[in-house]
Amino acid sequence: MAQSGDWITPRLNGSPWFEKPPLLYWMTALATKLGFHDEWAARLPVALVSIAFLAFFFSIVEKEFSTGIAAMATAILGTSAGWLAYSFSSVTDLPMSAAFNTAMLTALFDTRRRQAGGWIAGVMLGLAILAKAFLPVVLFFPIWMIARGKRLAIIAGAFLVAAPWHLLVWLRNGSAFWNVYFWQQQVGRASSAILPHPQPFWFYIPILLIGLFPWTPLFGLLARRKPYDDVRITSLLIWLGLAILFLSLIPNKLPGYLLPLIPGVVIVLAAALDKGTQQQWWIGVCALLLASTPVIAQSLPDAFLAGFTHAHWTLTFRGWPFVLGAGVAWWLAYRKQTSLAVLAAALTAASAAAYLKASALPELDQRVSVRAFWEAHKTDAENACIDPGVRRAATFALDYYAGRALPECPPVPVPLRISSSKEGLALVPKTP
Numbered sequence: 001m002a003q004s005g006d007w008i009t010p011r012l013n014g015s016p017w018f019e020k021p022p023l024l025y026w027m028t029a030l031a032t033k034l035g036f037h038d039e040w041a042a043r044l045p046v047a048l049v050s051i052a053f054l055a056f057f058f059s060i061v062e063k064e065f066s067t068g069i070a071a072m073a074t075a076i077l078g079t080s081a082g083w084l085a086y087s088f089s090s091v092t093d094l095p096m097s098a099a100f101n102t103a104m105l106t107a108l109f110d111t112r113r114r115q116a117g118g119w120i121a122g123v124m125l126g127l128a129i130l131a132k133a134f135l136p137v138v139l140f141f142p143i144w145m146i147a148r149g150k151r152l153a154i155i156a157g158a159f160l161v162a163a164p165w166h167l168l169v170w171l172r173n174g175s176a177f178w179n180v181y182f183w184q185q186q187v188g189r190a191s192s193a194i195l196p197h198p199q200p201f202w203f204y205i206p207i208l209l210i211g212l213f214p215w216t217p218l219f220g221l222l223a224r225r226k227p228y229d230d231v232r233i234t235s236l237l238i239w240l241g242l243a244i245l246f247l248s249l250i251p252n253k254l255p256g257y258l259l260p261l262i263p264g265v266v267i268v269l270a271a272a273l274d275k276g277t278q279q280q281w282w283i284g285v286c287a288l289l290l291a292s293t294p295v296i297a298q299s300l301p302d303a304f305l306a307g308f309t310h311a312h313w314t315l316t317f318r319g320w321p322f323v324l325g326a327g328v329a330w331w332l333a334y335r336k337q338t339s340l341a342v343l344a345a346a347l348t349a350a351s352a353a354a355y356l357k358a359s360a361l362p363e364l365d366q367r368v369s370v371r372a373f374w375e376a377h378k379t380d381a382e383n384a385c386i387d388p389g390v391r392r393a394a395t396f397a398l399d400y401y402a403g404r405a406l407p408e409c410p411p412v413p414v415p416l417r418i419s420s421s422k423e424g425l426a427l428v429p430k431t432p
Contacts (some may be wrong), residue, residue, distance in 0.1 A: 082211025118150030122157020
């Protein structure tokens with residue numbers, strides 16, 4: 001978009017590309033126009049959206065609940081594994097989740113300005129549609145049903161924001177746009193497993209538990225009756241149950257589909273922690289889980305390439321600084337300083353994330369990153385073809401660095417092919 005000046009039709013290697021709506025492409029193209037390049041242009045806008053949403057998240061939760069619950073919820077969300085991971089990835093899930101949750105929380109909690117709140121929710125829902133098509137509409141529908149006095153404003157705001165691009169791209173490209181964008185990517189993903197992401201019904205249960213790491217033990221608080229005394233928490237839990245059920249019924253599943261549900265889950269957990277007893281143990285256990293960070297860092301490259309069940313996990317005892325952080329969090333919670341205890345645990349989690357980035361990313365860059373492979377083999381790789389078994393994301397990245405679409409390898413032997421293995425991408429010469 002930045003090169004061609006065409007901000008309507010997304011293109012991949014010069015050809016129209018209709019799998020996703022344009023919000024992420026607009027963000028990256030604008031960053032490119034401002035002078036950022038490559039990963040900075042792709043990742044920085046997403047990180048800024050994440051920070052802006054966390055600020056909004058704190059303010060609206062504080063107004064609806066309390067400063068303590070808002071501080072705990074924001075700290076938990078901002079340091080959870082799922083939210084952190086997607087905040088540094090150039091994919092559509094984080095922008096959609098931020099826009100969607102701004103719409104949802106405004107529709108639910110902004111009761112002082114009904115019409116204005118409805119318009120804000122509608123505009124943000126429209127941006128969510130421009131980020132990830134019609135999944136936000138389905139997830140938002142139960143919220144819309146109970147948003148009294150805001151329903152028409154929500155519809156109008158979403159239509160005014162999302163409709164113009166859909167109309168313009170359809171007028172320029174005709175039925176080819178709608179066939180791919182709607183029938184294949186929306187209806188096809190929801191109704192069949194023909195696309196390459198089929199997963200079992202229970203897939204999102206472990207994804208939710210992993211995505212909330214290190215705060216996963218807080219789910220135990222929901223076994224108590226007290227959190228359900230608050231109708232706001234009960235309403236959020238009903239919506240979360242319906243949303244998870246809907247996503248579980250879709251044959252094609254990806255971890256990022258669950259990301260828009262995480263802020264709602266975090267509000268429930270923070271409210272349950274605020275009403276719970278023996279908070280020092282809940283917070284302490286969460287922080288203590290971070291002692292496993294060195295083990296995760298050491299095994300993460302294998303997990304990326306071979307899967308978590310096939311990765312080589314090695315026990316190490318280098319996590320003692322995180323144990324100290326857990327002790328501080330436990331002591332603060334024991335002294336009834338719950339918000340400070342969660343903050344201490346969150347700072348420990350942020351330190352763990354920094355450690356993970358410093359220790360695991362260099363090896364990930366060498367073994368998993370397409371960039372490192374391309375820099376090492378650029379001259380030969382430009383004349384190679386790509387094996388059909390190479391993952392789709394890696395194929396797109398290879399095309400990006402090549403500046404063109406590299407051909408797919410035919411069934412017959414070829415002089416040089418790019419293949420993938422447990423050790424990452426490799427150039428494979430023709431065998432006798």
